[in-house]
Amino acid sequence: MTDFPPMQNDLLLRAARGEPVERPPMWVMRQAGRYLPEYHEAKGKNDFFACCRNPQLACTITLQPVLRYKNLLDAAIIFSDILVVPQAMGMTVEMIEHKGPSFPNPLRKPEDLEKLSTNVDVKKELGYVFDAISLTRRELNGMVPLIGFSGAPWTLMSYMIEGGGSKMFIHVKTWVFKYPEESKRLLQMITDVVVEYCAEQVVAGAQLIQIFDSWAGELSPSDFKIFSLPYLRQISNRLPEVIKSKGFEPVPMTVFAKGAWYALDDLCDSGYNVVGLDWLHDPAEAIKIANGRVTLQGNMDPGALYGTRETITSEVERMISGFGGGKQKYIVNLGHGITPLVDPEDMRWFLEEVKRVGSLEEKSLPATLI
Numbered sequence: 593m594t595d596f597p598p599m600q601n602d603l604l605l606r607a608a609r610g611e612p613v614e615r616p617p618m619w620v621m622r623q624a625g626r627y628l629p630e631y632h633e634a635k636g637k638n639d640f641f642a643c644c645r646n647p648q649l650a651c652t653i654t655l656q657p658v659l660r661y662k663n664l665l666d667a668a669i670i671f672s673d674i675l676v677v678p679q680a681m682g683m684t685v686e687m688i689e690h691k692g693p694s695f696p697n698p699l700r701k702p703e704d705l706e707k708l709s710t711n712v713d714v715k716k717e718l719g720y721v722f723d724a725i726s727l728t729r730r731e732l733n734g735m736v737p738l739i740g741f742s743g744a745p746w747t748l749m750s751y752m753i754e755g756g757g758s759k760m761f762i763h764v765k766t767w768v769f770k771y772p773e774e775s776k777r778l779l780q781m782i783t784d785v786v787v788e789y790c791a792e793q794v795v796a797g798a799q800l801i802q803i804f805d806s807w808a809g810e811l812s813p814s815d816f817k818i819f820s821l822p823y824l825r826q827i828s829n830r831l832p833e834v835i836k837s838k839g840f841e842p843v844p845m846t847v848f849a850k851g852a853w854y855a856l857d858d859l860c861d862s863g864y865n866v867v868g869l870d871w872l873h874d875p876a877e878a879i880k881i882a883n884g885r886v887t888l889q890g891n892m893d894p895g896a897l898y899g900t901r902e903t904i905t906s907e908v909e910r911m912i913s914g915f916g917g918g919k920q921k922y923i924v925n926l927g928h929g930i931t932p933l934v935d936p937e938d939m940r941w942f943l944e945e946v947k948r949v950g951s952l953e954e955k956s957l958p959a960t961l962i
């Protein structure tokens with residue numbers, strides 16, 4: 593087993609396991625990225641995926657927000673992208689500046705499934721991610737835990753068929769409604785790779801795994817039960833066993849199914865320790881539905897970071913009060929990734945206010961907010 597430095601701050605892991613904490617841990621989806629000038633500096637003229645494939649650079653970028661917001665962020669998330677999985681399955685994915693990811697040859701017909709690699713050698717194809725994780729764990733020196741992640745099967749299938757981001761989801765909806773059996777075959781192929789990929793991230797040193805189902809909200813409640821939930825469940829069922837078979841201890845798991853507010857009850861019973869919430873959820877309602885089954889994570893509107901300092905403060909107070917003061921089964925985050933034009937000093941204000949409000953005794957929270 594790999595020896596890493598002992599943890600100095602394990603708030604995130606304790607909260608994820610459901611243990612009480614002195615204040616809620618906080619991290620922010622996409623905390624390493626385009627709103628930080630040092631990200632652009634480190635990236636330079638490198639292609640986005642070239643940065644992901646360079647463990648030293650990926651480690652540097654991962655550490656940037658943790659170092660800038662020292663003693664504020666309670667986790668690092670490895671710098672990579674969900675689309676490295678389709679690449680490992682044999683697809684070409686390019687990152688086009690100011691546009692986003694693009695697949696020159698998306699899967700458009702069921703016969704295209706034959707183009708995907710079978711028996712993907714995850715260690716060979718994605719070894720650079722595992723190297724970046726091990727290096728970052730060492731460099732973090734126990735400061736905060738390191739989160740690994742993967743896209744969820746439904747979200748990855750959407751990208752692989754649409755060929756990039758989408759507004760109408762015409763192609764993937766064609767698959768769902770015209771080729772449901774082939775869709776399930778593809779989802780299963782992706783799931784098998786994701787399980788092995790996440791297990792190897794844990795072997796390399798990841799201390800929590802988050803599954804991003806960013807396009808969950810494109811499915812109706814009944815289709816979510818067919819094309820997303822069963823595969824999310826397979827991941828949470830199989831992952832601990834696969835990790836153990838490799839001689840390692842399972843880690844807490846988080847599922848973030850953006851837009852799938854209707855599925856919160858099911859997600860609380862899907863085998864994950866933590867359920868991430870977007871900003872469409874009312875915290876008090878979410879707590880009622882979860883009823884202590886999982887740790888909740890979220891959920892301030894990322895757009896609030898464009899507001900005044902006073903607005904950010906009141907949004908933070910509302911969020912933390914809504915989650916009952918946050919000392920039990922709660923992790924602070926935004927409801928989705930931080931957006932590019934946020935002023936890094938406004939992000940600092942957000943984090944400072946979370947730390948201040950999250951450290952208050954419940955009786956000291958502003959009375960009108962409880």
Ligand SMILES: Cc1c2[nH]c(c1CCC(=O)O)Cc1[nH]c(c(CCC(=O)O)c1C)Cc1[nH]c(c(CCC(=O)O)c1C)Cc1[nH]c(c(CCC(=O)O)c1C)C2
Pocket residue numbers: 620621622623624625626635640669670671672673674675687689690691692693741756757758804806929
């Ligand atoms: C910094 C960055 C990333 N990806 C992309 C960028 C911008 C690239 C650049 O222009 O420099 C392109 C990049 N990658 C993707 C997109 C979205 C494109 C679209 O709208 O479909 C973009 C612009 C696809 C992607 N990629 C990811 C998701 C899931 C989370 C989410 O919903 O936001 C998704 C959907 C995950 C992701 N992606 C990234 C991380 C790093 C760790 C961190 O959070 O700090 C993570 C976790 C990093």
